[in-house]
Amino acid sequence: xSGGRRRVAITGIGVVTPLGNxxxxxxxxxxxxxxxxxxxxxxDAGGFPVRIAAxxxxxxxxTAIEDRKLLKFMNRSNGFAxxxxxxxxxxxxxxxxxxxxxxxxxxxxxxxxxVEFAELVEIHRRFTENGHLAVERLGAAGATAADxxxxxxxxxxxxxxxxxxxxxxxxxxxxxxxACASGGQAVGTALKLIRRGIADFALAGGFDxxxxxxxxxxxxxxxxxxxxxxxxxxxxxxxxxxxxxxxLAEGAGFLVLEEWNAARRRGARVYAELAGDGNSLxxxxxxxxxxxxxxxxxxxxxxxxxxxxxxxxxxYLNAHGTSTLMNDRSECAAVRVVFGxxxxxxxxxxxxxLMGHLVSxxxxxxxxxxxxxxxRGILPPNANxxxxxxxxxxxxxxxxxxxxxxxxxxxxxxGFGGSNNCVVLRNPENxxx
Amino acid sequence: xxxxxxxxxxxxxxxMEIWEAARAGRSAIVPIQQWDSASWPSxxxxxxxxxxxxxxxxxxxxxxxxxxxxxxxxYVAAKAIESAGLVAHRDxxxxxxxxxxxxxxxxxxxxxxxxxxDQYDFFPLLTTAEGNxxxxxxxxxxxVNPMWLLRVLPNNVLCxxxxxxxxxxxxxxxxxxxxxxxxxxxxxxxxxxxxxADQAVAVGxxxxxxxxxxxxxxxxxxxxxxxxxxxxxxHSGSILGEGxxxxxxxxxxxxxxxxxxxxxxxxxxxxVTEAEGLLSVRPDGxxxxxxxxxxxxxxxxxxxxxxxxxxxGNGTPSSDASExxxxxxxxxxxxxxxxxxxxxxxxLLAASGxxxxxxxxxxxxxxxxxxxxxxxxxxxxCENLAVSAMAQPPRSDVALVxxxxxxxxxAALLFRAPRHSGNS
Numbered sequence: 001x002s003g004g005r006r007r008v009a010i011t012g013i014g015v016v017t018p019l020g021n022x023x024x025x026x027x028x029x030x031x032x033x034x035x036x037x038x039x040x041x042x043x044d045a046g047g048f049p050v051r052i053a054a055x056x057x058x059x060x061x062x063t064a065i066e067d068r069k070l071l072k073f074m075n076r077s078n079g080f081a082x083x084x085x086x087x088x089x090x091x092x093x094x095x096x097x098x099x100x101x102x103x104x105x106x107x108x109x110x111x112x113x114x115v116e117f118a119e120l121v122e123i124h125r126r127f128t129e130n131g132h133l134a135v136e137r138l139g140a141a142g143a144t145a146a147d148x149x150x151x152x153x154x155x156x157x158x159x160x161x162x163x164x165x166x167x168x169x170x171x172x173x174x175x176x177x178x179a180c181a182s183g184g185q186a187v188g189t190a191l192k193l194i195r196r197g198i199a200d201f202a203l204a205g206g207f208d209x210x211x212x213x214x215x216x217x218x219x220x221x222x223x224x225x226x227x228x229x230x231x232x233x234x235x236x237x238x239x240x241x242x243x244x245x246x247x248l249a250e251g252a253g254f255l256v257l258e259e260w261n262a263a264r265r266r267g268a269r270v271y272a273e274l275a276g277d278g279n280s281l282x283x284x285x286x287x288x289x290x291x292x293x294x295x296x297x298x299x300x301x302x303x304x305x306x307x308x309x310x311x312x313x314x315x316y317l318n319a320h321g322t323s324t325l326m327n328d329r330s331e332c333a334a335v336r337v338v339f340g341x342x343x344x345x346x347x348x349x350x351x352x353x354l355m356g357h358l359v360s361x362x363x364x365x366x367x368x369x370x371x372x373x374x375x376r377g378i379l380p381p382n383a384n385x386x387x388x389x390x391x392x393x394x395x396x397x398x399x400x401x402x403x404x405x406x407x408x409x410x411x412x413x414x415g416f417g418g419s420n421n422c423v424v425l426r427n428p429e430n431x432x433x
Numbered sequence: 434x435x436x437x438x439x440x441x442x443x444x445x446x447x448x449m450e451i452w453e454a455a456r457a458g459r460s461a462i463v464p465i466q467q468w469d470s471a472s473w474p475s476x477x478x479x480x481x482x483x484x485x486x487x488x489x490x491x492x493x494x495x496x497x498x499x500x501x502x503x504x505x506x507x508y509v510a511a512k513a514i515e516s517a518g519l520v521a522h523r524d525x526x527x528x529x530x531x532x533x534x535x536x537x538x539x540x541x542x543x544x545x546x547x548x549x550x551d552q553y554d555f556f557p558l559l560t561t562a563e564g565n566x567x568x569x570x571x572x573x574x575x576x577v578n579p580m581w582l583l584r585v586l587p588n589n590v591l592c593x594x595x596x597x598x599x600x601x602x603x604x605x606x607x608x609x610x611x612x613x614x615x616x617x618x619x620x621x622x623x624x625x626x627x628x629x630a631d632q633a634v635a636v637g638x639x640x641x642x643x644x645x646x647x648x649x650x651x652x653x654x655x656x657x658x659x660x661x662x663x664x665x666x667x668h669s670g671s672i673l674g675e676g677x678x679x680x681x682x683x684x685x686x687x688x689x690x691x692x693x694x695x696x697x698x699x700x701x702x703x704x705v706t707e708a709e710g711l712l713s714v715r716p717d718g719x720x721x722x723x724x725x726x727x728x729x730x731x732x733x734x735x736x737x738x739x740x741x742x743x744x745x746g747n748g749t750p751s752s753d754a755s756e757x758x759x760x761x762x763x764x765x766x767x768x769x770x771x772x773x774x775x776x777x778x779x780x781l782l783a784a785s786g787x788x789x790x791x792x793x794x795x796x797x798x799x800x801x802x803x804x805x806x807x808x809x810x811x812x813x814x815c816e817n818l819a820v821s822a823m824a825q826p827p828r829s830d831v832a833l834v835x836x837x838x839x840x841x842x843x844a845a846l847l848f849r850a851p852r853h854s855g856n857s
Binding site: 282417 | 553
């Protein structure tokens with residue numbers, strides 16, 4: 001690691017998850033082993049093969065965001081993003097101001113579903129014939145068929161735009177989508193903005209909601225979801241021999257990042273150093289990594305090297321752990337290769353066992369969980385692990401949280417399309433400056 | 434170092450073919466043919482009229498697995514990789530060397546993201562369900578392609594470039610409207626500079642010509658009714674186009690070691706936002722001026738060193754005027770020659786900045802900058818710009834490429850011509 005490189009501190013955390021609409025509630029539910037998975041309530045999923053999900057509950061964006069005009073331009077996941085980011089900014093106790101706005105960057109992992117189901121239904125009702133778009137009718141309706149606010153909401157960078165405007169961020173801004181790796185890659189991108197010197201502060205996060213008829217359909221068709229409709233709390237069981245798919249979730253996670261020395265100087269509470277980021281492509285199949293772990297192996301190795309860390313420094317691994325057959329097996333194989341015998345001494349858990357899979361939000365929320373694990377000295381559990389898959393033989397934090405001082409925590413996120421991300425967080429007491 | 438390139442749009446399927454169309458003053462913007470657009474309020478676009486999946490991507494299995502925009506991205510990535518000779522070089526290495534090469538090759542893509550049409554695959558199911566969600570769920574299987582999600586992934590080009598070429602290095606898929614492809618170049622260059630990779634493929638692709646999208650752009654007043662007239666007194670809007678472009682970037686050491694032909698040099702980048710909303714553009718050009726200053730700083734050069742500016746020039750009065758204001762702030766009243774290319778093939782959104790980068794490099798190598806053929810009388814707000822309907826020579830071997838997008842994002846790239854390039 002080069003001596004002159006800028007370090008990055010995590011000074012603010014905010015989340016909206018199926019376990020709670022802020023980080024304290026979410027953390028308590030994680031430690032208490034309370035599941036966020038339940039029958040779907042936001043629409044009638046009664047006819048679907050899968051009728052359960054991890055939904056955000058009782059969320060009202062107005063409690064976090066006072067600007068009513070902004071609310072009009074938000075789809076569901078953008079609301080999660082603004083609320084989680086607002087919590088992170090308040091938590092950090094620092095905001096972009098006229099003198100610093102251009103030194104703030106923003107990197108977000110955005111979901112792929114901009115067009116809301118109600119809008120699709122409306123276009124279908126007005127402008128289709130026999131299940132196909134009646135293009136002449138749409139053209140004849142002209143501008144009356146186009147709602148500019150809905151257009152703005154549907155844009156892939158709509159969430160980014162709302163965040164920039166709400167907080168007044170005027171530096172480098174980017175929105176990434178590598179499916180389930182998006183949130184992790186966004187956090188890594190933000191880390192590098194500060195290292196490169198083009199920002200001193202960054203708002204980094206991910207947000208998503210695919211809990212809607214089209215999103216649920218998409219994963220049902222692929223057979224990727226657990227069909228355990230009758231036992232929702234047990235449906236997500238990463239690394240269990242009987243696991244049978246993931247549970248779709250929604251929400252957002254955000255971090256405030258600051259250049260280390262400046263954060264120390266202002267007396268900020270530092271949860272952790274964001275110490276490293278590693279990325280790779282599996283280049284194997286669209287949905288899976290190679291069973292050998294090729295792909296995830298390189299992401300973890302790059303991330304550790306980037307952090308200037310050794311595998312034996314790692315005390316906690318927040319696994320990608322989706323609870324699908326192939327992901328969990330490939331991830332465990334990769335961990336064995338990277339950590340060798342030290343793998344037996346890491347505490348491993350997939351918090352998706354309780355909160356489901358937040359897709360583009362997952363990596364950011366799980367990075368936040370790693371920061372809290374370091375800060376509190378507690379590892380959250382991997383719930384529902386009753387019969388360990390012999391191919392997933394790692395020391396999991398089973399059933400109950402585990403008290404342990406964490407020097408280094410890492411979070412894995414692997415996406416459809418083959419992008420793998422790993423971020424490394426270091427205990428601030430272990431930072432030698 | 435830039436060692437490979439590829440581009441496709443309405444004006445051609447190779448960088449030089451597109452450059453020559455611009456040089457000859459030919460616009461490829463025509464009435465949309467993908468659907469019967471006769472009765473449409475806006476019906477012009479830079480459409481690839483002879484779009485042929487088989488000519489673009491050999492692997493026919495892929496044609497049903499990805500969307501039109503992805504085929505464009507995969508095509509230009511293949512062209513860039515081929516022209517850089519990456520695969521031939523790797524395949525001559527022993528297996529350890531080849532594994533290392535793959536792990537040290539990055540892929541960054543700027544993607545247009547999801548489209549309205551993606552979800553139209555659910556129309557037959559909605560018709561069958563007759564408004565009943567229970568029936569929608571029950572009838573799902575059999576009414577929608579089981580691979581639907583994988584077909585519409587915004588990161589499909591990244592995924593399939595990886596699978597096809599086995600590249601496994603750092604990667605990203607940027608979905609950030611008009612600056613997506615530009616940021617793919619900036620992030621690829623950052624990965625090379627940080628030592629995370631030795632070579633990188635940067636791609637931008639988009640296909641925004643679809644009924645609902647055209648209608649929305651029309652409704653918010655962004656579309657011109659006849660042609661794009663950047664910086665002209667009669668400019669009245671932009672016109673969307675489809676296309677893609679790609680560059681292969683590599684470290685100087687990597688290019689030298691494998692004897693690659695250098696076709697340009699990346700000098701620096703800048704990206705900022707104005708933070709005033711999705712569609713807002715500041716009249717004073719604040720964001721663009723800051724992005725240019727950041728890029729000059731990143732490259733370690735001065736405004737005086739810039740020999741040609743490839744402007745965003747999308748033809749909307751507010752963007753053109755603010756762009757002129759930004760250039761006035763940075764370059765004063767004596768700007769180097771300014772040109773732009775969107776009048777030739779439309780606004781490629783996510784691919785707009787990267788196709789302009791490819792054309793800027795070709796202009797530098799030719800020592801010849803195509804004019805803006807639709808320009809007659811400069812808008813008084815753009816008086817300071819050295820724009821012309823005629824070709825101009827560059828003032829130096831450095832090109833500045835500008836791109837802008839929704840969310841008030843502004844980005845700038847700087848390139849230099851290769852050291853020993855001839856003029857042909």
